[in-house]
Structures are given as structure tokens and as C-alpha cells.
Amino acid sequence: MTDQTQPLRIDIVSDVVCPWCIVGYRQLAQALEDTGIAHEIHWHPFELNPEMPPEGQNLGEHITEKYGSTREQSLESRARLTELGKDLGFAFNFADDMRMHNTFNTHQLIHWAETQGRSHDLEQALFAAHFTDRRDLSDIAVLVDVAESIGLDAAEARAVLEDQRYAQEVRQKESFWVQQGISGVPAVVFDRKHLVTGAQGTENYTSILKQLTQMRG
Template sequence: MKTLKIDLVSDIACPWCAIGYARLQQALSSLPELQTELEWHAFELNPDKNAPQEPILPALSRKYGRSEDDMRAAQANMMQIAADLELNFSKMQQRFTCNTFDAHRLVKWAATHDKATAMKLALFAAYFGEAKDVSDAAILANCAEQAGLDKTEAQRILASDDFSSIVKEDIAKYQQAGISSVPAFIINNRYLISGAQEPAQLAASLQQIANEMA
């Protein structure tokens, strides 16, 4: 049985990253003959820790040069896509911008307990489903607990600099590799699949890569 190594570059604040992972799971369910090893990697859409938080719709409107009504419609479309994938995006239009560096630190810590995906999914649910501030230490610790991790240990890590260097190295590595948008799926350190592609298209790409393996 062939094994694909998938490095998934994403940010907790990116709705397409949550959608992309859900679509990946659907794609893989149609390829039972493939085994995969998934590793999450950090990317920051809002890298300035000192930037004031602001409501998402006007923030996106300014960033993309489109009206708030346009952004609201785009978000509503994503909410429907998410619902079809059984993702909770019910409060994505009520969220605020935020820096996700500490959240990425917890994902790296969770990986040492084989719970990185559970941590990531808890963060997605908190941010898009509940509009919670995923830069807040108390909320992050609660997400860790929901992911099956020790809340007290999460609080200790958040109060320290643990895993900061590995997150910084992660971000720098993929910036230098030319990754400027997420999600980005890097397969076997060789192939790049960009964006949250439809499950069938993603499955076809993964199958083609597997077929090319010796």
C-alpha cells in the first residue's frame, strides 16, 4: 500500500483551510488503497500581534477593495459550502480579526501527543462556529481541553515561549518556498496542490501522484 506524506500549510483564521481539510478527508475516503501521513504547518494571515482586532466584514472589505455587501455574500457562500461538509461556520460573519501565533504553538504542542488535527479542528470550530477570540489564552486552553489535551499544561505553554521558535521556522520556511496563500498541500515534498479544491479533483490529483510513485 502506497503512503503519501501531506504537509498542509494553513491558518486557523482561514475558512478555506477548514474547508480544504474537510474536502481532503472526503477525497481520501474515495481512495481507500492510499495511506497518508498528515502534518500541519503554520501560516499567519494576520501576523501583527499588536494590530487592533476589528469586525471581519469591514476588515475584509478594506483588504480586498470590495464592499461589505460583497464580502457578506462571499462569506454566506462559504457558510453554505461548510454546512454541506458538516462544518460549523454559523458565526463566521460575527468574528473579529486576530493573530493566531499562539494557536499555532498549541497545534505544534498537540502534535507531540498525536492530537494536532484534533487541536486544529477545535480551533476552527471555536473561531468560525462560535466567533471566539483564538488569540485569547483562556479560549485556547479550552480548545486544547476539547481536543483531549491537558488544559493546565496548555496554560503553562501559553504563558511561556514554548514552541515559538518552531512556529517561526515553519512560517519562514514556507514563505521562502513561495507559499503566499493557503491552504497549500505539499505532497511527498515535491508536488504542490493550492487551494481548497473539490474532493473529486483533489482525489484525482492524489491518485495521479500515487501512480507516479516507484
């Protein structure tokens, strides 16, 4: 039996260019607020497009190429996400010239922010930078600016990205989750043993949290 006096550990495997990751997180956050369950969240890296070149790719072209979606399907998905985001207090500002970027540097920056106790704040800021402000997350200057905007040291952030000091550790983290069978995100693990994949919706997350509370009791 789990010690219920301990906060519920929640591990979230995510990529900052995954729209369903921020939707799923916001839904989970609402469920956590509604249930009042003590918790601690840990973010973990996953790259949707590890082979993406530095210049990135047009988002529409990428979605068609990777998932076979028509333009109409893609626009419908964007509209749905925009509405979901609005309900959750997150602004998606999709545009035809949006690009999908390689996110390996973002994960290194998040790893460094974790050593400062700020990984959660940086993760949220990067979601907004990509989806709300349509900034280029493959640009080191942009990443440094986002880090500085939440109070992290700009010079240190730049140094972390330029010397790639956390590259090996991030690769190891990514490999660990792939070896656990994670092939898509968001993937949420409760109490280190209960895996829930995809954005489940606030009601479903609330139900899951209540079940976990009973199991821990």
C-alpha cells in the same frame, strides 16, 4: 520511484482563521475517504495576519481593508462558504460582530499538541472554535479550554502559552514555508514535491490523488 507501501505524506500549510483552509481540508478528506489511499497528514503554521494587534479587528472591516471587498461581496462569500461547509459537514456561523484575531498563539499550541500526537485534533477543534462557536482565539483562556476539550492537559497548555517556549520554533517553521514560496493558504504538498494551492474541490482532489497513486506505482 516512491515506495507505494508507505503512506502518502500530505503537508498542509494553514491558518485556523482561514475559511478556505477548513473547506479545502474537508474536500481533501472526502477525496481520501473515497479513494481509500493510506496517508499521513502534517499541519504547518501560516499567519494570514501576523501584524494583527491583540484586540483583533472586526471581520467585515478587515476583509474590506485587506481585499477591497464591498459589504455585498463579503456577504456573498460568507453565504457561499456556509453552503460549502454544510455540504462538507462543517458549520460556519458568520456574524457581523465576528472578529479576526492574531493566531501566533494558536500555532504555538498546535506545535505543542504535535508533541502529544494531537495536532490534527487540535487544528480541527480550533477551526470549529473560531468559525462555528465564534470564540476569541487570541484569549489564552479560550485556547486552553479548546485544548482541554480534546483531552490535552490544561495546565500544560496554559504554561506553553504563557512562557512562549515554542515561539522561536514556530517562527522558524513559518519562515521556512514563506521561503518555499507559500504566500497564501491552504497550500497542500503531496509526497514532499507536488504543491497544490487553494481549496480545489473534492473531485479535483480525487483526480490528483489518483494521479499520484499512478506515479507512485
